Amino acid sequence: MQFLNSMSRAIDTFNRWIGRATVWLILASILVSAGNALTRKAFRLSSNFWLEAQWHLYGAAFLCAAGYVLLVDEHVRIDAIAHRFSPRLRAWLDLAVMLLFVVPLCALMVWLGGIYFWHAFQTGETSFHAGGPIRWPVDFCIPLGFGLLGLQCISESVKRAQFLLGRRDRPSLAEADLPEFFGDAPAAKGGS
Amino acid sequence: MSWLAANLAPLMFGGLALFLFTGVPVAFALMACGMSFAVLGIASGALPPQLIGALPLRVFGIVSSELLLAIPFFTFMGMVLQRSGMAEDLLETIGQVFGPVRGGLALAVVFVGALLGATTGVVAASVISMGLISLPVMLRHGYNPRIASGVIAASGTLALVVPPSLVLIVVADQLGTSVGDMYAGALMPAALVVGLYAALVGLLALCKPQWMPALPPSSRTFREANGHSGYRSLLVLSMIGTAAGWALLRVYPQFLRWLGREFAPPADEVLMVGLAGGILSAFLLALLDAALRLHCLSALARKVAFVLIPPLILIFLVLGTIFLGVATPTEGGALGSLGAVVLAAGRRRLTPRQAAQALLDTTKLSTLVMFVLIGSTVFSLVFQGADGSVWVERLFADLPGGATGFLVVVTLLVFVLGFFLDFFEIAFILLPLLAPIARKLGIDLVWFGVLVGVNLQTSFMTPPFGFSLFFLRGVAPQQDHADPRTGRTIRRIATSDIYIGVLPFVAVQVLVMALIIAFPPLVQRADVGLTMDAPAVERALRGMAPPAPAIPPIDPIQMLLDSLRKPAR
Numbered sequence: 001m002q003f004l005n006s007m008s009r010a011i012d013t014f015n016r017w018i019g020r021a022t023v024w025l026i027l028a029s030i031l032v033s034a035g036n037a038l039t040r041k042a043f044r045l046s047s048n049f050w051l052e053a054q055w056h057l058y059g060a061a062f063l064c065a066a067g068y069v070l071l072v073d074e075h076v077r078i079d080a081i082a083h084r085f086s087p088r089l090r091a092w093l094d095l096a097v098m099l100l101f102v103v104p105l106c107a108l109m110v111w112l113g114g115i116y117f118w119h120a121f122q123t124g125e126t127s128f129h130a131g132g133p134i135r136w137p138v139d140f141c142i143p144l145g146f147g148l149l150g151l152q153c154i155s156e157s158v159k160r161a162q163f164l165l166g167r168r169d170r171p172s173l174a175e176a177d178l179p180e181f182f183g184d185a186p187a188a189k190g191g192s
Numbered sequence: 193m194s195w196l197a198a199n200l201a202p203l204m205f206g207g208l209a210l211f212l213f214t215g216v217p218v219a220f221a222l223m224a225c226g227m228s229f230a231v232l233g234i235a236s237g238a239l240p241p242q243l244i245g246a247l248p249l250r251v252f253g254i255v256s257s258e259l260l261l262a263i264p265f266f267t268f269m270g271m272v273l274q275r276s277g278m279a280e281d282l283l284e285t286i287g288q289v290f291g292p293v294r295g296g297l298a299l300a301v302v303f304v305g306a307l308l309g310a311t312t313g314v315v316a317a318s319v320i321s322m323g324l325i326s327l328p329v330m331l332r333h334g335y336n337p338r339i340a341s342g343v344i345a346a347s348g349t350l351a352l353v354v355p356p357s358l359v360l361i362v363v364a365d366q367l368g369t370s371v372g373d374m375y376a377g378a379l380m381p382a383a384l385v386v387g388l389y390a391a392l393v394g395l396l397a398l399c400k401p402q403w404m405p406a407l408p409p410s411s412r413t414f415r416e417a418n419g420h421s422g423y424r425s426l427l428v429l430s431m432i433g434t435a436a437g438w439a440l441l442r443v444y445p446q447f448l449r450w451l452g453r454e455f456a457p458p459a460d461e462v463l464m465v466g467l468a469g470g471i472l473s474a475f476l477l478a479l480l481d482a483a484l485r486l487h488c489l490s491a492l493a494r495k496v497a498f499v500l501i502p503p504l505i506l507i508f509l510v511l512g513t514i515f516l517g518v519a520t521p522t523e524g525g526a527l528g529s530l531g532a533v534v535l536a537a538g539r540r541r542l543t544p545r546q547a548a549q550a551l552l553d554t555t556k557l558s559t560l561v562m563f564v565l566i567g568s569t570v571f572s573l574v575f576q577g578a579d580g581s582v583w584v585e586r587l588f589a590d591l592p593g594g595a596t597g598f599l600v601v602v603t604l605l606v607f608v609l610g611f612f613l614d615f616f617e618i619a620f621i622l623l624p625l626l627a628p629i630a631r632k633l634g635i636d637l638v639w640f641g642v643l644v645g646v647n648l649q650t651s652f653m654t655p656p657f658g659f660s661l662f663f664l665r666g667v668a669p670q671q672d673h674a675d676p677r678t679g680r681t682i683r684r685i686a687t688s689d690i691y692i693g694v695l696p697f698v699a700v701q702v703l704v705m706a707l708i709i710a711f712p713p714l715v716q717r718a719d720v721g722l723t724m725d726a727p728a729v730e731r732a733l734r735g736m737a738p739p740a741p742a743i744p745p746i747d748p749i750q751m752l753l754d755s756l757r758k759p760a761r
Contacts, residue, residue: 019555022555023548023551023552023555024551026264026268026551026554026555026558027551029261029264029526030264030265030268030526030529030530031526031530033261033265033522033523033525033526034523034526034527034529034530036523036526037513037518037519037520037523037524037526037527038527041518041519054258054261054522055255055256055257055258055261058261058264058558059255059256061264061555061558061559062264062555062558062559062562062563063255065555065556065559066559066563068559069556069559069560069563070217072556074556074560075217075218075219075220075560075563076217076218076219076560076564076614076616076617077215077216077217077218078212078213078215078218078221078612078613078617079215080213080611080612080657081213081215082213082214082215083215085215090215093214093215093216094216097211097214097216097220097221097224098216098220100224101220101223101224101227101228102220102223102224104227105223105227105570108244108247109247109248109251112244112245112247112248113248113251115248116248116249116252138255138256139252141255142248142251142252142255
């Protein structure tokens with residue numbers, strides 16, 4: 001149990017670190033996209049590299065942030081009926097769906113996506129638009145992102161199990177429970 | 193086993209409902225449903241095992257969609273505006289302008305709702321900020337609590353129909369239409385909804401003046417040293433703006449000809465340029481007045497120019513660049529985000545820390561939306577493999593009344609689903625199933641998309657399940673309390689007050705939906721600027737191009753499915 005606990009904590013820390021890094025990828029894709037529009041209009045410059053780079057950046061960001069979003073429990077749920085369930089039942093349902101379905105799917109995606117990535121990596125495949133960027137970095141983000149999501153599912157399952165065993169007060173964490181993301185001033189509640 | 197194989201699609205649909213209502217994350221429910229039925233289908237021989245191999249390609253298809261890139265951009269724009277206090281400023285200023293008129297505060301809520309919806313595009317954010325800011329002010333000044341809460345709950349849903357809202361981009365993406373067409377199509381219906389809300393408020397103010405009293409002069413915060421209200425100066429400023437816009441509108445076609453563009457600009461482009469020019473010139477005048485300390489403008493006029501005009505410029509920046517063809521919708525969103533940051537920073541309303549927070553919120557929101565889409569792709573891959581689209585089509589084929597029957601059922605379905613599912617779930621799960629049938633029935637998909645938008649808007653504000661009502665309930669006063677400013681007791685807002693107050697607006701929505709169905713031209717098609725004689729074009733093209741071979745357009749997924757299915761059977 002002690003081992004599972006520290007593993008869960010390690011995964012949480014890691015995914016949080018990744019989540020913080022993806023924020024800058026989003027910023028980069030905004031800047032690249034606005035830059036594309038401006039340079040095309042102002043200087044009649046247009047490059048397939050930058051046109052594709054914008055979605056490579058965004059793809060990398062949201063794929064890799066999935067684990068982090070699960071950590072802070074912000075994947076959207078339909079509560080119309082479930083809000084009547086007891087916290088224990090909800091923890092059981094989360095545990096079952098994650099371990100029975102989501103973790104296997106993530107493993108499958110790591111495997112299948114890994115094959116695609118390896119192929120693109122070995123052949124040095126580039127986009128079929130002239131001057132487009134190489135494909136393998138964004139291909140790599142598919143197995144990477146699902147791998148991170150799968151790991152987070154395992155960490156969440158550990159937390160749910162501990163909650164069900166009565167060793168935790170709450171089944172999951174939220175942003176407010178974690179140390180402040182940006183800077184070190186005391187947190188204004190993040191992620192509204 | 194063969195029974196299972198034959199009924200895989202309907203079973204899958206039931207399974208999805210079951211998984212969704214367990215309250216696990218929607219993305220996981222979709223994935224779990226897809227996975228379990230893939231295993232069932234492959235075990236029973238109904239599905240080819242190779243089907244699963246297509247998953248990474250499907251995910252890659254989502255990653256490489258340029259249109260979906262608009263999601264983080266528009267979200268970031270909204271988050272920056274929200275954090276820079278735009279909603280508060282807008283509500284306070286417009287409330288001051290309209291307040292002294294009967295029903296003015298309610299009118300202000302309608303207009304601010306439209307502005308917030310167009311820029312932030314999030315129903316929850318609009319309703320919550322208006323509920324926190326405007327509701328106490330309206331109650332303090334003796335507004336009927338039902339009217340006050342009804343107008344807020346209704347105006348908050350305008351995000352679903354007012355361009356350039358993100359919602360319309362996602363609908364266009366899922367229906368496979370152009371975003372520009374969707375924006376142009378939504379313009380008139382959105383204007384109609386806003387106009388009818390305003391008319392409804394006006395009518396109530398006339399019939400029941402005691403429900404929505406005017407603000408007393410003592411509650412005006414912007415006034416001149418000499419005691420004038422400052423309206424005259426505001427009027428002059430807006431007249432100058434209007435005149436400048438009108439002049440630009442007249443000169444613009446000649447200007448384009450001078451630039452060397454051969455064809456005349458389409459009407460909506462001219463209108464857009466004229467409006468933007470008028471607003472911009474009023475803004476520049478106010479800026480000049482402030483910079484040179486001329487004090488020609490009253491406090492009220494200055495406040496309006498600096499608070500109301502920036503978000504309007506932002507809307508025109510996004511809509512205009514898209515309509516003029518300068519930027520794609522995605523790039524329009526990126527430009528809008530930059531514009532929002534510049535505006536917020538220019539008014540010293542955005543610290544770097546807040547900007548980082550806005551980025552973090554954007555990352556979270558777009559990740560969860562994209563994973564709902566990835567989940568729904570897992571589901572739909574298996575669903576299509578099980579011939580689910582054929583099953584859905586057959587369901588609708590049995591309906592009487594053809595296109596009309598389809599529309600009636602779909603309208604009711606979307607309306608009811610809107611009680612339980614949020615916009616993105618409906619767009620990603622339901623629209624792809626309905627789009628091919630609508631196309632086959634000859635329904636214009638832009639028109640269909642706008643109708644779905646207005647329908648969802650109605651659903652989100654209909655008691656007792658509407659989302660908007662829940663959000664408002666969350667921020668409306670639950671207990672009788674003493675007003676901190678006047679000391680008078682203000683009665684709590686009962687849930688039934690919200691339900692009753694919103695009903696007139698629901699009636700307006702139903703009217704607008706009826707109008708859209710009865711008069712399809714309400715949803716305009718963007719004219720492309722080139723009007724040509726179609727047969728002549730066809731002749732000219734026939735002369736140039738080799739005769740087109742009779743091959744239907746290729747659907748890669750369908751091809752893949754077909755090739756997989758052949759060896760399996």
